Amino acid sequence: xxxxxxxxxxxxxxxxxxxxxxxxxxxxxxxxxxxxxxxxxxxxxxxxxxxxxxxxxxxxxxxxxxxxxxxxxxxxxxxxxxxxxxxxxxxxxxxxxxxxxxxxxxxxxxxxxxxxxxxxxxxxxxxxxxxxxxxxxxxxxxxxxxxxxxxxxxxxxxxxxxxxxxxxxxxxxxxxxxxxxxxxxxxxxxxx
Amino acid sequence: xxxxxxxxxxxxxxxxxxxxxxxxxxxxxxxxxxxxxxxxxxxxxxxxxxxxxxxxxxxxxxxxxxxxxxxxxxxxxxxxxxxxxxxxxxxxxxxxxxxxxxxxxxxxxxxxxxxxxxxxxxxxxxxxxxx
Amino acid sequence: xxxxxxxxxxxxxxxxxxxxxxxxxxxxxxxxxxxxxxxxxxxxxxxxxxxxxxxxxxxxxxxxxxxxxxxxxxxxxxxxxxxxxxxxxxxxxxxxxxxxxxxxxxxxxxxxxxxxxxxxxxxxxxxxxxxxxxxxxxxxxxxxxxxxxxxxxxxxxxxxxxxxxxxxxxxxxxxxxxxxxxxxxxxxxxxxxxxxxxxxxxxxxxxxxxxxxxxxxxxxxxxxxxxxxxxxxxxxxxxxxxxxxxxxxxxxxxxxxxxxxxxxxxxxxxxxxxxxxxxxxxxxxxxxxxxxxxxxxxxxxxxxxxxxxxxxxxxxxxxxxxxxxxxxxxxxxxxxxxxxxxxxxxxxxxxxxxxxxxxxxxxxxxxxxxxxxxxxxxxxxxxxxxxxxxxxxxxxxxxxxxxxxxxxxxxxxxxxxxxxxxxxxxxxxxxxxxxxxxxxxxxxxxxxxxxxxxxxxxxxxxxxxxxxxxxxxxxxxxxxxxxxxxxxxxxxxxxxxxxxxxx
Numbered sequence: 172x173x174x175x176x177x178x179x180x181x182x183x184x185x186x187x188x189x190x191x192x193x194x195x196x197x198x199x200x201x202x203x204x205x206x207x208x209x210x211x212x213x214x215x216x217x218x219x220x221x222x223x224x225x226x227x228x229x230x231x232x233x234x235x236x237x238x239x240x241x242x243x244x245x246x247x248x249x250x251x252x253x254x255x256x257x258x259x260x261x262x263x264x265x266x267x268x269x270x271x272x273x274x275x276x277x278x279x280x281x282x283x284x285x286x287x288x289x290x291x292x293x294x295x296x297x298x299x300x301x302x303x304x305x306x307x308x309x310x311x312x313x314x315x316x317x318x319x320x321x322x323x324x325x326x327x328x329x330x331x332x333x334x335x336x337x338x339x340x341x342x343x344x345x346x347x348x349x350x351x352x353x354x355x356x357x358x359x360x361x362x363x
Numbered sequence: 364x365x366x367x368x369x370x371x372x373x374x375x376x377x378x379x380x381x382x383x384x385x386x387x388x389x390x391x392x393x394x395x396x397x398x399x400x401x402x403x404x405x406x407x408x409x410x411x412x413x414x415x416x417x418x419x420x421x422x423x424x425x426x427x428x429x430x431x432x433x434x435x436x437x438x439x440x441x442x443x444x445x446x447x448x449x450x451x452x453x454x455x456x457x458x459x460x461x462x463x464x465x466x467x468x469x470x471x472x473x474x475x476x477x478x479x480x481x482x483x484x485x486x487x488x489x490x491x492x493x494x
Numbered sequence: 495x496x497x498x499x500x501x502x503x504x505x506x507x508x509x510x511x512x513x514x515x516x517x518x519x520x521x522x523x524x525x526x527x528x529x530x531x532x533x534x535x536x537x538x539x540x541x542x543x544x545x546x547x548x549x550x551x552x553x554x555x556x557x558x559x560x561x562x563x564x565x566x567x568x569x570x571x572x573x574x575x576x577x578x579x580x581x582x583x584x585x586x587x588x589x590x591x592x593x594x595x596x597x598x599x600x601x602x603x604x605x606x607x608x609x610x611x612x613x614x615x616x617x618x619x620x621x622x623x624x625x626x627x628x629x630x631x632x633x634x635x636x637x638x639x640x641x642x643x644x645x646x647x648x649x650x651x652x653x654x655x656x657x658x659x660x661x662x663x664x665x666x667x668x669x670x671x672x673x674x675x676x677x678x679x680x681x682x683x684x685x686x687x688x689x690x691x692x693x694x695x696x697x698x699x700x701x702x703x704x705x706x707x708x709x710x711x712x713x714x715x716x717x718x719x720x721x722x723x724x725x726x727x728x729x730x731x732x733x734x735x736x737x738x739x740x741x742x743x744x745x746x747x748x749x750x751x752x753x754x755x756x757x758x759x760x761x762x763x764x765x766x767x768x769x770x771x772x773x774x775x776x777x778x779x780x781x782x783x784x785x786x787x788x789x790x791x792x793x794x795x796x797x798x799x800x801x802x803x804x805x806x807x808x809x810x811x812x813x814x815x816x817x818x819x820x821x822x823x824x825x826x827x828x829x830x831x832x833x834x835x836x837x838x839x840x841x842x843x844x845x846x847x848x849x850x851x852x853x854x855x856x857x858x859x860x861x862x863x864x865x866x867x868x869x870x871x872x873x874x875x876x877x878x879x880x881x882x883x884x885x886x887x888x889x890x891x892x893x894x895x896x897x898x899x900x901x902x903x904x905x906x907x908x909x910x911x912x913x914x915x916x917x918x919x920x921x922x923x924x925x926x927x928x929x930x931x932x933x934x935x936x937x938x939x940x941x942x943x944x945x946x947x948x949x950x951x952x953x954x955x956x957x958x959x960x961x962x963x964x965x966x967x968x969x970x971x972x973x974x975x976x977x978x979x980x981x982x983x984x985x986x987x988x989x990x991x992x993x994x995x996x997x
Contacts (some may be wrong), residue, residue, distance in 0.1 A: 205584050205769065217717065228922035232664050239671050246685055252952030256683035259940045260674045267667045274660050283657055283923030290717040297716055297889075298914065301709075302892060305906040313894060321886045328716060329403075329882025332436040343887055347894065355547075357898045400723040403880035405530060405575060412725040435721060 219287040222279040229274040236267030293328050300324065312362035317344045365454040367445060370419065371398070371409045373461070375460025380419060382490045383458040387428040394423060394430040395452060399444055402436040410434065429490045441475045442482040447487055459487040469493035500622065503849020506551055507857055515552045516854050519559020520861050526560070527567015527579045528873045531715050531881050532888065534564035534580070535927070537825045539707035540888065542700050542831075543895040550832035551847050556855040557828055561821050562614060562804045562855070566862055567608045569797055570873050573599055574727040582764035582800040585772040589785060589792030596788050600732040600870075605790055606797040607866040608734070609746045612799035614859040616750040617805035621812075621852055624821055625841065628813040629901050632838035637942035637949065640815075642966035644939035647816035649973050650760040652928040661929045665919065669929035672697060673936025680944060692904050699827040701748060701896055701905050702933055705912025706919075706926040707824070708892050713917040720881065729874065732867045734790075741796035745775050749795040753802025758809050760818045767803040768796035805855055811836055812848060815938070820927035823934045830934070900975065 240261055249255025300320045307316040321340030325331040331339070351357045368383030370376045380396060387394040396419055400407035411419075416432045423430030437444040445457060459478050480487050506512060528538045538557050545553035568580030573590035586606065593602040648670070675686045676696025685938035687693040691888040734742070734938045756767035775795040776785045785792050807818040815837030817823040829836050834844055841848045867931070896909040946963075950956030958964045 198520065202769065202911050223920065228661075228924070230670075235668060235671075242686055243674075246683060250952065251947055251954065254680070254944050256678040256681045256685055259943065260671055260685065263670045267664055267671070270660055270664050270667070274664065278658070278660065279680055281658060281923060283661075285921045285923075287921070288717065293716045294713045294917065295991060297713060298910070301893065301910050301913075305903055306895070308906065309903050317890055319892075320890065324886035324889065325882065327746075329880070331880075331887065332439040339883060340886075343890070347890060351894060351898070358901060358904060359894065359897065377564050401880070402723065403720050404878050405571070405577060405720070405722070405724060406726055406874070406877040407723045408726050408878060410723050410725040415725075436721065 217286045217288040217290070219282045220284040224286075225278045225281050226275065228284065229271050229278055233268060233271035233275065236264050236271055239264030239352040240268060297324065297328055309360050313359050314344060314348065314362050317347060364390070365452045366392050366394045367448055367452070367454045367457045368394055368396045369399075369445070369457065369459040370411075371394050371460070372411055372415065373460070373462075375462050375490075377460075378490045378492045379460035380422070380456050380486060384423055384426040384428050384430070386456065386458065386488065387423075387430070388426050392455075394428050394429060395448065395454070396420075396423075396432045397445070397448060398432065398434050399437050399441060400434065401464070402438050428461065444479045445479055445483060449483070454485060456486055456488060457483055458488045461491055464493070497847050499845040500853070502845065503853040506846050506850035507555070507854045512552050512555055512850070512854065513857065515548070515556040516559050516858050517861055519556035520563040520858050520865070522556075523560040523563020523565075524866070524869075524873060525876060526566035527564035528570050528876055529879070529881075530577060530579055531570065531884070532711060533819050534561050535824065536708045536711040537564075538821060538828075539703040540892050540895065542703060542824070542828060543899045544752070545828045545831060550829065550834055550844075551850040553828055553832065554825060554847065554851045555858075555993065557825050558599065558808070558851060558855060559858045561825075562801060562858060563862060565801050565804045566607065566797075566866055567873065570609075570870060571589050571877070573602045573606070573793070574729070574874065575724050575877070577722075577724075580764075582768050582803075583796070584765075585768050585796045586793055588772075589787070589789045590860055592788035593638070593790070593793065594671040594727065594785060597728075597730060598788070599727060600730040601734045601738055601790070602793045603729065603870055604732045604734040604867060605738060605742050607732075608739070609742065609749060609794040609798035610738050610801040610866075611859050611863040612746050613750040613753050613800075614760045614800035614805050614862070615856065617754045617802040618852065618855045618859070620754050621732060621806060621809055625809050625813050625848075625852070628809065629838040629841045633842075635838065635962070636960075637945035638960055639966065640942040641939055641946055642957065642963040642970065643814055643816055644935045644942065646966050646970050646973070647760050647810075647818075648928070648932045648935055648939070649970055651817075651819065651931050653973055653976065657925050658923060661924045665924045665926070666928035666932035669932030670936045670939070672929075674940065675935045679937075697908070698899075699830065700899055700904070701908035702912050703824055703827060703930055704892055704896055705909040705914075706821070706930050709889070709909055709913025710916025710920060710926060712889055713913055714754045714887065714920050715881065726878075727874065729870050732870060738790045741790045744778075745771075745791035745795040746798045747780075748774060749798030750802045751775070751803075753799035756799070757803030757806035758818070760810055760816060762803040763807050763819045764803045766801040771795040771799035801859075808851070808855075812840055812851070813838060815840075817931055817934065820931060823927075823931040826934050857985075901949060903979070951985040 195244030243257035243260035243264060244259070247255035248261055249256045300323050304316040304320050318340055321343055322336055325336035325339055326333065351359055352361060366383055366387050368379055370380050383394055383396070386392075397407070398411050398416070400410035420430055420432060433448070435444055435448070446456065449457070457479065459476050459479060476489065480489070507516070522537065523534060526532050526534060538560055541560070544555070564580055565582060568578055568583035569586055569590070571577045571579040572583040572586040573594050576587050576591040578584045578587055590606070593599060648666050649663070652666045653659045675693055677684055677694055684694055699843045752771045752774065753767040756770060757763055762791070772792060772795050775791045776782050779785065779789070779791065807822055810816045810818045810827055811822045815826070815835065817826045826836055829847075834840070834847060893906050893909065896905045897903065899905060919926050919929070946957065947954070958967055
């Protein structure tokens with residue numbers, strides 16, 4: 172949602188010569204106001220991470236490009252008159268490689284990455300419950316894994332009280348059972 | 364020395380403030396009115412706005428009590444929030460309002476007041492709403 | 495112009511089931527617009543599996559309702575809490591909240607509702623008139639034109655979107671790359687399948703959208719500490735006075751036009767038009783200093799514009815098959831799921847879908863107006879629900895919903911994988927929007943580019959010599975080089991200002 176980019180497309184602002192036009196000043200001021208408000212709203216977010224994370228992001232993108240290029244080259248590029256299956260992905264991969272290389276060089280000072288904080292552990296814990304649900308679903312049905320997921324998210328990720336965590340998770344899973352199984356008759360794997 | 368008064372915009376809360384201010388005037392102690400909303404939702408109906416806060420402080424002045432309003436956020440740990448305030452301010456008394464509740468209501472929602480009673484390290488004065 | 499299909503479209507909308515879906519969509523849209531956290535994009539993504547169960551018209555009517563309903567829902571929190579629910583309501587905060595502090599929250603909300611209604615309706619009228627013309631113009635487009643349009647669309651969304659452009663274009667290219675996974679339709683060769691049968695079928699749109707838009711947002715929001723709690727706001731009388739309406743009249747008119755025009759531009763849309771409309775009003779005002787202190791026009795202009803833009807952003811999708819923003823990409827995907835290819839043929843081949851969706855917006859806007867004013871109190875109450883309670887419920891809907899599409903656990907894992915990818919992208923400053931959009935357009939771009947090469951006998955210069963595709967590629971070049979041009983202009987400006995000061 173951050174709207175910090177100063178470069179706007181043509182026609183994005185009321186028309187007029189770009190220089191020494193009060194209209195432009197107005198729009199810039201407004202943009203600044205909006206940015207400030209946005210920053211205020213994003214106070215809850217962790218602070219931005221340093222150049223190292225920018226660099227690693229760019230390198231990962233570069234690696235994706237290289238892997239794509241190698242993989243599509245192996246598929247066969249063909250000729251322009253008769254494009255092989257690898258031509259198009261190869262072309263995209265080359266674009267990725269070029270742009271990521273530019274990003275490696277120029278992106279170091281960007282401030283749009285977020286530091287991982289203690290609360291990132293919450294996300295990791297949440298992720299574990301998701302994988303557990305997906306793994307257990309075919310084995311023991313959706314009821315117990317869903318109940319566990321609800322409970323973990325409420326009690327530990329959401330810091331609800333024991334009592335409301337129990338009540339809400341049972342209520343929600345019961346509602347899901349009624350909705351999915353009884354009303355919509357979707358063949359979810361289930362225990363009962 | 365300080366007295367902590369738990370306040371919510373309910374009759375019980377009003378009774379607690381009345382009792383707290385009386386106690387403050389009697390002992391000549393400072394009163395801290397605690398209006399602690401639950402963290403999370405954008406809006407908590409128990410959170411009072413600036414005007415209501417100013418009104419509470421005005422009543423305290425009328426009663427001749429030096430009062431202050433604090434609005435710390437709490438998660439599932441209201442008693443701990445009070446304990447922290449006790450440690451921070453050296454309060455010697457907590458005043459809270461108590462609501463009469465049905466058995467079922469107690470089971471589902473629990474009772475913050477009861478937990479404060481059990482866990483507080485200083486004496487707790489509980490009052491009921493005016494009949 | 496033959497209006498009988500338009501009237502038949504109304505027949506489609508007025509079927510009770512479709513009215514219900516429209517109603518449900520608008521309500522859901524307003525709710526999630528009010529709740530901070532989940533945006534309309536995430537919600538539409540999460541609800542995509544539902545579209546399998548109901549017909550195409552009903553599905554799109556509902557999804558569209560969510561989209562424009564959210565535009566109004568975001569206003570409520572902007573005005574009452576100084577907390578824009580959606581990005582397009584950010585500027586509404588300035589005057590909306592100032593009005594609320596003066597005890598005129600109701601006026602602000604009422605003006606916003608009326609402005610939204612008028613802006614939306616004007617925009618639908620424009621859509622009704624313009625869309626068939628554009629579609630008629632585009633009906634002769636061949637593969638080269640489509641390839642060019644697709645590339646332009648991807649580029650525009652990436653470069654006009656929020657955040658760093660380079661990162662956005664890289665994300666878009668990754669989306670194009672993911673779209674190539676599976677069996678190549680031309681040669682039958684398997685690409686990037688790593689011997690997996692699941693991957694051989696290609697990656698489905700639904701898990702990608704649900705993961706990148708839905709789940710990633712939930713995972714991302716888990717890290718947020720909500721340290722601001724507000725006391726319940728008093729709304730008061732919602733009906734604006736005659737004087738307020740008179741003051742807002744001009745702003746609503748101009749906002750409608752700005753919103754309609756900017757909404758059509760790919761990537762432009764609601765956010766940009768609300769900013770532009772506010773700036774225009776402030777500039778035109780006799781006393782600009784009133785703005786930010788509770789000017790009715792300051793609420794009317796952006797709110798009218800964002801609704802108008804939300805509506806007109808359907809034009810490129812329904813006429814050219816190019817989604818103008820991330821939400822439109824989802825609706826594009828939803829249409830594809832139903833076996834309907836959005837594009838110039840839509841209006842002639844599926845008039846029921848085309849006019850059904852367009853006309854549902856008239857009804858949706860009326861529903862929005864009727865509900866918003868009396869139901870503000872209800873929506874305000876929803877703000878008391880803690881996100882911690884909503885999050886696991888949304889997660890369950892997402893994962894179980896993903897399963898129901900094909901009854902495969904594999905799809906749940908895909909959603910999780912893309913959810914994590916989206917989360918990491920956000921952490922590292924990449925927007926998932928361009929990726930999803932490029933993925934949607936990917937196979938279309940590739941197949942039309944390859945068909946074109948066959949037509950041109952392998953000579954890529956053919957793209958540039960055909961008048962329309964050549965023009966589009968010129969635009970592509972302009973958009974691609976715009977940041978450089980912009981930098982050049984910007985570098986020049988301070989120098990000139992200095993000159994002025996020194997002289």
